[in-house]
Amino acid sequence: MTTIDYAAPPSPCFVLDEARLRANLERLAHVASESGAKIICALKGFALYASFPLVRAYLPGVTASSLAEALLGLEAFGGEIHAYCPAYIPADFDAIARLASHLTFNSVGEYARYRDRLAGASPGLRINPEYAEVETALYNPCVPGSRLGVTAGQLGGELPEGVEGLHMHTLCEKGSDTLARTLERVEAKFGALLDQVRWLNLGGGHAITREGYDTELLIQQIRQLRQRHPQLEEIVLEPGSAVAWETGELIATVLDVVESPDAEGRPVRTAMLDVSFSAHMPDCLEMPYRPRVLGARHDASPEELAAAPHRYHLGGQTCLAGDFMPDYLFEAPLRPGDRIVFWDMIHYTMVKTTTFNGVQLPSIAIWREQPRAGGQLEVVKRFGYEDYKRRV
Numbered sequence: 001m002t003t004i005d006y007a008a009p010p011s012p013c014f015v016l017d018e019a020r021l022r023a024n025l026e027r028l029a030h031v032a033s034e035s036g037a038k039i040i041c042a043l044k045g046f047a048l049y050a051s052f053p054l055v056r057a058y059l060p061g062v063t064a065s066s067l068a069e070a071l072l073g074l075e076a077f078g079g080e081i082h083a084y085c086p087a088y089i090p091a092d093f094d095a096i097a098r099l100a101s102h103l104t105f106n107s108v109g110e111y112a113r114y115r116d117r118l119a120g121a122s123p124g125l126r127i128n129p130e131y132a133e134v135e136t137a138l139y140n141p142c143v144p145g146s147r148l149g150v151t152a153g154q155l156g157g158e159l160p161e162g163v164e165g166l167h168m169h170t171l172c173e174k175g176s177d178t179l180a181r182t183l184e185r186v187e188a189k190f191g192a193l194l195d196q197v198r199w200l201n202l203g204g205g206h207a208i209t210r211e212g213y214d215t216e217l218l219i220q221q222i223r224q225l226r227q228r229h230p231q232l233e234e235i236v237l238e239p240g241s242a243v244a245w246e247t248g249e250l251i252a253t254v255l256d257v258v259e260s261p262d263a264e265g266r267p268v269r270t271a272m273l274d275v276s277f278s279a280h281m282p283d284c285l286e287m288p289y290r291p292r293v294l295g296a297r298h299d300a301s302p303e304e305l306a307a308a309p310h311r312y313h314l315g316g317q318t319c320l321a322g323d324f325m326p327d328y329l330f331e332a333p334l335r336p337g338d339r340i341v342f343w344d345m346i347h348y349t350m351v352k353t354t355t356f357n358g359v360q361l362p363s364i365a366i367w368r369e370q371p372r373a374g375g376q377l378e379v380v381k382r383f384g385y386e387d388y389k390r391r392v
């Protein structure tokens, strides 16, 4: 699975496995070359710039949702910058427009406000097809009353003059079957408008690098879309998660083990860690989901949990009462100094960290590919007091 030596990095530390990142990029590049689509990297999901020399060898650009991301795209990535902000900050707009090749607007009003200041970028409009198979409302851009994108009803069968592209983003870690069903709805609602634009951005949320993803169906969908709308010069996919999917871990250390009675008076043991779910892995609390921990189970039945000798909650660094994950079963007792390895902690996790409670940000390391030696650790970032101080 991986050759990373989990004892090597400082703790806490995100460790990206360069070989796994390359494997993901090869898959994305395959889809791009077979389908004719352009696949760019969504910086909001993955922005580890020490890995960009590798990423840009496979992906021709980035999608940016702020001036900061556009500048990072320019400075550290190169290539095309496709911009979309739910609402552009007026003071930032001209700088973004100068950097971007494509500018997507979230509403007709935003487009009207800025259409004379495009600086040569190709303007597009985000559409809301009012169809998404996303179970968690927090991640569903098509909930009733959504602020993201323009509905077919609002457009009334017409595009504002000068709009050259359409953009949709309705998936979240979804298969190509979901894309197929979504495209059916999009074409039913916006079909005539698809014939009036020269580019179509299918957003992110395509779980292309997840095991079992039907890549052939995706390729076929894109090819057929181009056949049905031959004037489309570009079909763009902008995944974030799929770029860094399962490419690395967050390494933590047990600092203490505490015990306290549950409602029935049975002892609950919590391994206190040097990481925080709230500050370092917020999706675990927001989605919510329980991350996989190497060497531990978190899928046990109530009977197994009751009988398990080494059952622990994993406790975070902050004083937020809910900063913990319940019920992991280990094979041996946990002791201070033991390492805990959280699986798949690169996409979104790294970009969402905070210093809430003044907790230390995890270091960032890359396990560099070295086929013969099995790999080598390079710590690319360490954080300290100054990082905290600068933010508050």
Ligand SMILES: Cc1ncc(COP(=O)(O)O)c(C=O)c1O
Binding pocket: 042, 044, 045, 063, 084, 169, 171, 172, 173, 203, 204, 205, 206, 238, 239, 240, 241, 242
């Ligand atoms: C407009 C847009 N594009 C692309 C993405 C990237 O999505 P993902 O990381 O799920 O592929 C997002 C994620 O929220 C998004 O909002």
